[in-house]
Amino acid sequence: MDVGILKTVPLFLGMTDAALDDIRRLTVRKSISKDTILVQENELGDCMYMIMEGKVKVTNVGSDGKEVILSVLGPGDFFGEMALLDEEPRSATVVTLEATEMLLLRRKDFHSLLEQNRELLSNLLSTISQRLRHANAQIRSLALLDVLGRIAKLLLEIASKEGRKLLDGSVVFRRPTHQEIASMVGTSRETVSRMIGELSRDGYLRISGKDIIIRDELNKAFP
Ligand code: CMP
Numbered sequence: 001m002d003v004g005i006l007k008t009v010p011l012f013l014g015m016t017d018a019a020l021d022d023i024r025r026l027t028v029r030k031s032i033s034k035d036t037i038l039v040q041e042n043e044l045g046d047c048m049y050m051i052m053e054g055k056v057k058v059t060n061v062g063s064d065g066k067e068v069i070l071s072v073l074g075p076g077d078f079f080g081e082m083a084l085l086d087e088e089p090r091s092a093t094v095v096t097l098e099a100t101e102m103l104l105l106r107r108k109d110f111h112s113l114l115e116q117n118r119e120l121l122s123n124l125l126s127t128i129s130q131r132l133r134h135a136n137a138q139i140r141s142l143a144l145l146d147v148l149g150r151i152a153k154l155l156l157e158i159a160s161k162e163g164r165k166l167l168d169g170s171v172v173f174r175r176p177t178h179q180e181i182a183s184m185v186g187t188s189r190e191t192v193s194r195m196i197g198e199l200s201r202d203g204y205l206r207i208s209g210k211d212i213i214i215r216d217e218l219n220k221a222f223p
Contacts, residue, residue: 001029009050010076011127014119022113027103032096038080039094045083047106051075054100058092059183069183071134072097081124084110142186150185151195152222155205159214166213175212 003020006012012020027050032038038049041060051073058071058079070092073079083090084107105113114121141150163171176184178192185192199205204218 005052008076009052009078011050011078011120011123013123015117019113019117019120022116023105026109026113027105030102030104032100032102034096034098034100036096036100037093038096038102039090039092041091041093042089045080045090045107047104048078048080048084048110049094050078050103050105052101052103055097056094056100057097057180058094060092067183068186069180070138071131078127081110081128147185147187147191148195148198149222150187151181151192152199152204152218154181154185155212155214156219156222163214169216170213172208172211172213174210175207 001024003017003024006020006023012023015023029052032054038056039045053075055072055074056079057069058073060068060070062068073094079094080090082088114124141153145153158176159171159173163173165171178196179189181196182189182192196205196207199218200207204215204221206213206215
Protein backbone atom coordinates (compact mmCIF):
# COMPACT_ATOMS: atom_id res chain seq x y z
CA MET A 1 0.00 0.00 0.00
CA ASP A 2 1.18 3.49 -0.92
CA VAL A 3 1.45 5.97 2.01
CA GLY A 4 -0.20 8.54 -0.31
CA ILE A 5 -3.56 6.88 0.32
CA LEU A 6 -3.07 7.33 4.10
CA LYS A 7 -2.73 11.09 3.61
CA THR A 8 -6.39 11.19 2.53
CA VAL A 9 -7.53 9.86 5.95
CA PRO A 10 -8.49 12.80 8.26
CA LEU A 11 -7.26 10.83 11.31
CA PHE A 12 -3.73 10.94 9.90
CA LEU A 13 -3.72 14.62 8.89
CA GLY A 14 -0.44 16.45 9.60
CA MET A 15 1.53 13.26 10.30
CA THR A 16 5.07 12.91 8.93
CA ASP A 17 5.84 10.47 6.12
CA ALA A 18 7.86 8.37 8.60
CA ALA A 19 4.84 8.09 10.94
CA LEU A 20 2.57 7.24 7.99
CA ASP A 21 5.06 4.56 7.00
CA ASP A 22 4.75 3.08 10.53
CA ILE A 23 0.97 3.02 10.08
CA ARG A 24 1.35 1.34 6.68
CA ARG A 25 3.52 -1.35 8.28
CA LEU A 26 1.25 -1.90 11.28
CA THR A 27 -2.15 -2.01 9.55
CA VAL A 28 -3.69 -4.93 7.70
CA ARG A 29 -5.87 -4.23 4.65
CA LYS A 30 -9.09 -6.23 4.32
CA SER A 31 -11.88 -6.40 1.73
CA ILE A 32 -15.18 -7.12 3.40
CA SER A 33 -18.47 -7.94 1.70
CA LYS A 34 -21.86 -6.28 2.27
CA ASP A 35 -23.90 -7.11 5.41
CA THR A 36 -20.92 -8.38 7.44
CA ILE A 37 -20.89 -7.77 11.20
CA LEU A 38 -17.45 -6.34 11.99
CA VAL A 39 -17.97 -5.39 15.61
CA GLN A 40 -20.59 -6.81 17.96
CA GLU A 41 -22.01 -4.74 20.84
CA ASN A 42 -20.90 -5.96 24.31
CA GLU A 43 -18.11 -8.18 22.98
CA LEU A 44 -14.46 -7.59 23.79
CA GLY A 45 -12.52 -5.75 21.12
CA ASP A 46 -8.89 -5.92 20.14
CA CYS A 47 -8.60 -3.70 17.08
CA MET A 48 -9.86 -0.54 15.43
CA TYR A 49 -10.84 -0.04 11.79
CA MET A 50 -10.30 2.69 9.21
CA ILE A 51 -12.67 2.78 6.21
CA MET A 52 -10.91 3.33 2.87
CA GLU A 53 -13.92 2.57 0.66
CA GLY A 54 -17.57 1.69 1.34
CA LYS A 55 -20.00 2.39 4.16
CA VAL A 56 -20.95 0.90 7.54
CA LYS A 57 -23.77 1.50 10.01
CA VAL A 58 -23.20 1.83 13.76
CA THR A 59 -26.19 0.43 15.64
CA ASN A 60 -27.59 -0.49 19.02
CA VAL A 61 -30.33 -3.10 19.31
CA GLY A 62 -33.01 -2.86 22.01
CA SER A 63 -34.24 -5.85 24.03
CA ASP A 64 -37.29 -5.98 21.70
CA GLY A 65 -34.94 -6.37 18.72
CA LYS A 66 -35.58 -2.82 17.48
CA GLU A 67 -32.50 -1.29 15.87
CA VAL A 68 -31.32 2.28 16.42
CA ILE A 69 -28.81 3.56 13.85
CA LEU A 70 -26.39 5.83 15.74
CA SER A 71 -24.35 6.77 12.70
CA VAL A 72 -23.41 5.86 9.13
CA LEU A 73 -19.66 6.05 8.49
CA GLY A 74 -17.84 6.16 5.14
CA PRO A 75 -14.41 6.61 3.52
CA GLY A 76 -11.92 8.37 5.83
CA ASP A 77 -13.93 7.50 8.96
CA PHE A 78 -12.77 5.11 11.68
CA PHE A 79 -14.48 3.03 14.37
CA GLY A 80 -13.68 0.56 17.12
CA GLU A 81 -11.45 3.00 19.01
CA MET A 82 -13.69 3.28 22.11
CA ALA A 83 -13.11 -0.25 23.45
CA LEU A 84 -9.37 0.28 22.97
CA LEU A 85 -9.42 3.59 24.84
CA ASP A 86 -11.63 2.77 27.84
CA GLU A 87 -11.02 -1.01 28.04
CA GLU A 88 -14.79 -1.59 28.10
CA PRO A 89 -16.68 -3.97 25.75
CA ARG A 90 -17.80 -2.70 22.34
CA SER A 91 -20.37 0.10 22.70
CA ALA A 92 -22.22 -0.70 19.47
CA THR A 93 -22.53 -3.14 16.58
CA VAL A 94 -20.97 -2.16 13.25
CA VAL A 95 -22.22 -3.75 9.99
CA THR A 96 -21.12 -3.11 6.39
CA LEU A 97 -23.80 -1.54 4.19
CA GLU A 98 -21.81 -2.25 1.02
CA ALA A 99 -18.57 -3.96 -0.04
CA THR A 100 -15.93 -2.20 2.06
CA GLU A 101 -12.13 -1.78 2.09
CA MET A 102 -10.70 -1.44 5.61
CA LEU A 103 -7.44 -1.01 7.43
CA LEU A 104 -7.21 -2.83 10.78
CA LEU A 105 -4.95 -1.70 13.61
CA ARG A 106 -4.35 -3.84 16.70
CA ARG A 107 -4.76 -2.49 20.25
CA LYS A 108 -1.06 -2.43 21.20
CA ASP A 109 -0.04 -0.77 17.90
CA PHE A 110 -2.84 1.80 18.27
CA HIS A 111 -1.57 2.71 21.75
CA SER A 112 2.07 2.93 20.73
CA LEU A 113 1.19 5.11 17.69
CA LEU A 114 -0.87 7.39 19.96
CA GLU A 115 2.06 7.74 22.37
CA GLN A 116 4.45 8.67 19.58
CA ASN A 117 2.25 10.99 17.50
CA ARG A 118 0.71 14.16 18.90
CA GLU A 119 -1.13 14.83 15.62
CA LEU A 120 -2.81 11.43 15.76
CA LEU A 121 -3.99 12.09 19.33
CA SER A 122 -5.26 15.54 18.43
CA ASN A 123 -7.10 14.27 15.27
CA LEU A 124 -8.66 11.46 17.32
CA LEU A 125 -9.90 13.86 20.02
CA SER A 126 -11.26 16.22 17.40
CA THR A 127 -13.33 13.44 15.76
CA ILE A 128 -14.57 12.17 19.12
CA SER A 129 -15.67 15.75 19.97
CA GLN A 130 -17.54 15.99 16.65
CA ARG A 131 -19.28 12.70 17.43
CA LEU A 132 -20.33 14.05 20.83
CA ARG A 133 -21.69 17.21 19.18
CA HIS A 134 -23.66 15.05 16.75
CA ALA A 135 -24.95 12.85 19.59
CA ASN A 136 -26.02 16.04 21.45
CA ALA A 137 -27.92 17.18 18.38
CA GLN A 138 -29.64 13.78 18.22
CA ILE A 139 -30.62 14.00 21.92
CA ARG A 140 -31.98 17.51 21.31
CA SER A 141 -34.01 16.32 18.30
CA LEU A 142 -35.45 13.37 20.24
CA ALA A 143 -36.39 15.59 23.18
CA LEU A 144 -37.68 18.65 21.34
CA LEU A 145 -38.90 17.71 17.86
CA ASP A 146 -41.87 15.64 16.74
CA VAL A 147 -41.36 12.78 14.27
CA LEU A 148 -41.99 14.98 11.23
CA GLY A 149 -39.35 17.46 12.44
CA ARG A 150 -36.83 14.68 13.12
CA ILE A 151 -37.30 13.21 9.64
CA ALA A 152 -36.97 16.66 8.04
CA LYS A 153 -33.79 17.41 10.05
CA LEU A 154 -32.26 14.05 9.11
CA LEU A 155 -32.97 14.56 5.38
CA LEU A 156 -31.49 18.07 5.54
CA GLU A 157 -28.39 16.72 7.31
CA ILE A 158 -27.83 14.02 4.66
CA ALA A 159 -28.50 16.60 1.92
CA SER A 160 -25.79 18.90 3.28
CA LYS A 161 -23.29 16.03 3.64
CA GLU A 162 -23.93 13.97 0.52
CA GLY A 163 -26.24 15.96 -1.73
CA ARG A 164 -25.66 17.50 -5.16
CA LYS A 165 -27.16 20.95 -5.68
CA LEU A 166 -29.44 21.46 -8.69
CA LEU A 167 -29.92 24.73 -10.62
CA ASP A 168 -33.18 25.59 -8.82
CA GLY A 169 -31.53 25.25 -5.37
CA SER A 170 -32.94 21.76 -4.66
CA VAL A 171 -30.54 19.07 -3.48
CA VAL A 172 -30.56 15.48 -4.75
CA PHE A 173 -29.11 12.41 -3.06
CA ARG A 174 -29.52 8.62 -2.96
CA ARG A 175 -32.38 8.05 -0.55
CA PRO A 176 -32.08 5.79 2.49
CA THR A 177 -34.84 3.17 2.84
CA HIS A 178 -37.85 4.06 5.00
CA GLN A 179 -36.68 1.41 7.49
CA GLU A 180 -33.21 3.05 7.70
CA ILE A 181 -34.80 6.47 8.29
CA ALA A 182 -37.08 4.93 10.94
CA SER A 183 -34.04 3.43 12.75
CA MET A 184 -32.25 6.77 12.66
CA VAL A 185 -35.08 8.88 14.10
CA GLY A 186 -36.65 6.34 16.47
CA THR A 187 -40.00 5.58 14.85
CA SER A 188 -41.69 2.88 12.73
CA ARG A 189 -41.30 2.32 8.98
CA GLU A 190 -45.04 2.92 8.50
CA THR A 191 -44.81 6.34 10.17
CA VAL A 192 -41.84 7.29 7.97
CA SER A 193 -43.79 6.30 4.82
CA ARG A 194 -46.74 8.43 5.95
CA MET A 195 -44.56 11.46 6.81
CA ILE A 196 -42.55 11.26 3.56
CA GLY A 197 -45.91 11.12 1.74
CA GLU A 198 -47.02 14.27 3.59
CA LEU A 199 -43.77 16.13 2.89
CA SER A 200 -44.04 15.12 -0.78
CA ARG A 201 -47.70 16.24 -1.06
CA ASP A 202 -46.82 19.57 0.53
CA GLY A 203 -44.07 20.11 -2.07
CA TYR A 204 -41.08 19.90 0.27
CA LEU A 205 -39.49 16.94 -1.51
CA ARG A 206 -39.83 14.62 -4.49
CA ILE A 207 -38.90 10.96 -4.91
CA SER A 208 -37.27 10.08 -8.22
CA GLY A 209 -36.33 6.39 -8.55
CA LYS A 210 -33.56 5.71 -6.03
CA ASP A 211 -33.03 9.43 -5.38
CA ILE A 212 -34.78 12.00 -3.25
CA ILE A 213 -34.90 15.68 -4.19
CA ILE A 214 -35.16 18.09 -1.29
CA ARG A 215 -36.55 21.55 -2.07
CA ASP A 216 -35.12 24.64 -0.37
CA GLU A 217 -38.55 25.19 1.28
CA LEU A 218 -37.81 22.26 3.62
CA ASN A 219 -34.77 24.15 4.92
CA LYS A 220 -36.91 27.24 5.55
CA ALA A 221 -39.67 25.23 7.28
CA PHE A 222 -37.19 23.40 9.57
CA PRO A 223 -34.37 25.91 10.18
P1 CMP B 1 -16.28 0.52 20.05
O1 CMP B 1 -17.12 0.77 21.24
O2 CMP B 1 -14.96 -0.07 20.23
O3 CMP B 1 -17.11 -0.35 18.99
C1 CMP B 1 -18.26 0.23 18.39
C2 CMP B 1 -17.82 1.51 17.70
O4 CMP B 1 -18.86 2.27 17.12
C3 CMP B 1 -17.24 2.48 18.75
O5 CMP B 1 -16.04 1.94 19.26
C4 CMP B 1 -17.13 3.74 17.92
O6 CMP B 1 -16.01 3.68 17.07
C5 CMP B 1 -18.41 3.62 17.07
N1 CMP B 1 -19.49 4.47 17.63
C6 CMP B 1 -20.18 4.27 18.79
N2 CMP B 1 -21.08 5.26 18.97
C7 CMP B 1 -20.97 6.09 17.90
C8 CMP B 1 -21.63 7.29 17.49
N3 CMP B 1 -22.62 7.83 18.22
N4 CMP B 1 -21.24 7.87 16.34
C9 CMP B 1 -20.26 7.33 15.57
N5 CMP B 1 -19.60 6.19 15.90
C10 CMP B 1 -19.94 5.59 17.05
